[in-house]
Amino acid sequence: MYYSHQTSLCVSSYRMKRVKGDEDACSSSSEGPTESCKKVRKLQPSKEKQQEEEEEETDVDLCEFGFDWALLPQEILLNIFQFLPLLDRAYASQVCRGWNQAFHMPELWRCFEFELNQPASSYLKATHPDLIKQIIKRHSNHLQYVSFKVDSSTESAEAACDILSQLVNCSLKTLGLISTARPSFMELPKSHFISALTVVFVNSKSLSSLKIDDTPVDDPSLKVLVANNSDTLRMLKMSSCPHVSPAGILCVADQCHGLRELALNYHLLSDELLLALSSEKHVHLEHLRIDVVSENPGQHFHTIRKSSWDAMLRHSPKFNLVMYFFLYEDEFGPFFREEVPITHLYFGRSVSKDVLGRVGLHCPRLVELVVCANGLRPLDEELIRIAKRCTQLSAIGLGECEVSCSAFVEFVKMCGRRLSQLSIMEEVLIPDHKYNLDEIHWEVSKHLGRVWFPDMMPTW
């Protein structure tokens, strides 16, 4: 399948040489109109069949009036090609020179997703190595939006780095390194990864979006990024990059004043960073995503001053603060003691009633709340308080928790129709004297103004 890709590419490169200089589709078609017309005619069904199928008829009519497929303007061809998968484009490129030229139009190669998978470690197919070679050879200067999807094997991460280090004459706007299973970039020798990544940083000079979560990127390589792309960088996602220090990310925030979107782990978050992001020179921040992950049980976490958050909010009043917590219950000490401008809050592990109570007190901007687990006592007062104080709340998800049916109905009633997402596991709702499980679906639906059911799991 991919072999044919390669052949078509080779064939086409040969043809390209012959028609070199013929920028205009018309001139190339004048060179061999009869040949391409014959090909098209061959594809047409016989006279009898034509009468049966209207669509075919129109094609033939066009042909009889001197229509030539090769005369199809390149812009239209390009438009069509953009809707075709690569393989179909490769087939089409063999039809005639005009189409072959269209196949190589830079517009079709701006965006590419390299999929690097080993048959032993992934269910997914991989981009064929020959295709990769051809892209690097012929289209690397066209690439602008590139992502690498890499499975859990080190070889795949290695292959991604090999490609990266060959992207010397391209100017990427977007680069994403995505681990689809285990984070395999972390298994590479750091120096190897860094040298490949900095090739892109140095050559591109206009990177605007960079997603390098779960990679061994470090402070010096971020410095290279800043030195070459500080004017253009808008988005940086680097959750779980253990080799970056708070100083490293501060350097990015200090100099990339266009940065609007940032994702990182809590240990990189500092008051200085927030102040840098809210300096006058800096554009408004739009999204800040923080992952709070416990590496070893009982870990202590630093606190962020309320004044820093306030400065941030003054500078970017509409910014979204997304926080994911993966902590043991006893590690929440420093969090939610004072007002925090969190908008999206996700508790990936069990969180105590006490902490949820603090959330109700200190998160007035809360939009979405997800609680995966809580203890055995119902969260009634906590939810009611959240409904009362978090007036923006529009989405909530509850997993292993308990809430009495009456308190839940009260909560929904208070939030009303602004609750656009309400995902509650059925086991969460504890029937009480006021509502049983059948009644609660009615009652909640009524307050939401739409049909609602709790989420279910198979009881088999």
Add this chain to the structure above:
Amino acid sequence: MVVNSVHWFRKGLRLHDNPALQEALNSADTVRCVYILDPWFAGSANVGINRWRFLLESLEDLDSSLRKLDSRLFVVRGQPANVFPSLFKEWNVTRLTFEYDSEPYGKERDGAIIKMAEEFGVETIVRNSHTLYNLDRIIEMNNCPPLAVKNHPIVEMNNGSPPLTFKRFQALVNRLELPMKPLPTITQEQMGSCRTKIADNHDEHYSVPSLEELGFKTQGLDPAVWKGGESEALERLNKHLDRKAWVASFERARINMCSLIASPTGLSPYLRFGCLSCRVFYYNLRELYMKLRKNCSPPLSLFGQLLWREFFYAAGTNNPNFDRMEGNPICVQIPWDHNPEALAKWAEGSTGFPWIDAIMTQLRQEGWIHHLARHAVACFLTRGDLWISWESGMRVFEELLLDADWSVNAGSWMWLSCSAFFQQFFHCYCPVGFGRRTDPSGDYIRRYIPKLKDYPNRYIYEPWRAPESVQKAANCIVGVDYPKPMINHAEGSRLNIERMKQVYQQLSHYRGLSLLASVPTIQEEAEPPPTDDSQASSSTCESPPHTSSAQSNTLKRGRSSEPQSTQMCTHTKHQHTSTAKGDQVQQQEQWEEQSEHPPVDLQ
């Protein structure tokens, strides 16, 4: 004309409520009850010793019940396609009866046998009794919109597509008439009128094989926790109903340590092998409910388990790829990891998480685990921690789980791994916390992992957190006597949530920050909510909330901006390597307008 019947047992290993068997007896001159199995195939098949033992016990029970009616069971060695021609000739068969099998593999096999029987001039009679409802009927209803929505812009009606949410399924079932009433047990008179001579050497040719004959070593085999057979099934049914009557409440019971242990009233393996008729179970429950609740007609929730089984059967009946990810139109394509070592640790119960290991040990030893325990281990293997394909987990269950039906097993695994049926994925069962919630004492773990029995309650779910002195005192050092946890759950679930989000965002083109909104939903079919309080509070058990004439049949996507059909939406835009589809280009243009969003999926 002489009628010589053969009834072919496959599932449905019972004499009560067996319509196909009744057909075999109907004015026949001779009747032979046959079970076909291939002992050479048995050892190599992916079915564990407990399941074989359960089957053989069920066959023994069937044989002994038939003896009481002066008949016998003929266990024929071989493959159906090979043995039937000689049986047809040898016994001069004119009629073949069997229970309808709705699963794609079964339908194909039965189709071939029916054709073969025709060639031999043998009449075949097939009757549905393994499921409550006619599944084709449910699918038909799912695809035919009621008149009320004729002018509605119906998204897309895929003919032959099953309901894909449980709520929708319930709504369809609610419109159906009650399941067929069960038939009585075969009687002595019925059997007597078509008595077949049993040869003296019957046992030599047709006896129920032993586990040894199938190539299993039985030395040191623990006694069965679940004894196979119709007699046992009926006894359990009585106990089950007694308990229900005694509790007199049909509400969801709170799960505790006892729920996790094999119960003498459990029925699922018996329903799987058809030792118990699902219709008998259904009508017994219904009558009991009506007796205790003064003729209230029972809500659908009373039949929870039976309906889940039915739901998955309906979902699988027309989908030969139901048990795999590739080529399965309802299954989300997720880039699972291949990791045989991790899979083996999970399957053997040596993950280092006592809760997971205890469940897997119970499964291997006894062949049954509670549904919450299934959720826990399935989540751990797939989207929760190990990121291994649900197909691998399904195969392990197929080997070990007594009640693993092809459809129910595959369907449950897809459900639990959030691979189908529009599941939110935010909620991962914690391999520590979930167990502790269910059984705070940890006695369940002590029962199945005796090594840990001296650990204090505080540490029994996470022994690696116990100080060395505690580990020493308990005579079990983590890393020496019991494995260290194979994964950091916090880190693993952080990664996996991101991966799931990535997969689902590709499906739905949703790119916002909200986690909950990234799962595409379909609007459940149900009555529009009442507008005033009086209506809402008047809901009694006589009017279950889902029955309504004003039902809308359209499958609406949660967000109107995504006009894809529900089936198509399970496949990612980038499923094919190296494709640059039109919508990707469109996305690119959008991104260029609002430059904060890059054109490749970086969100």
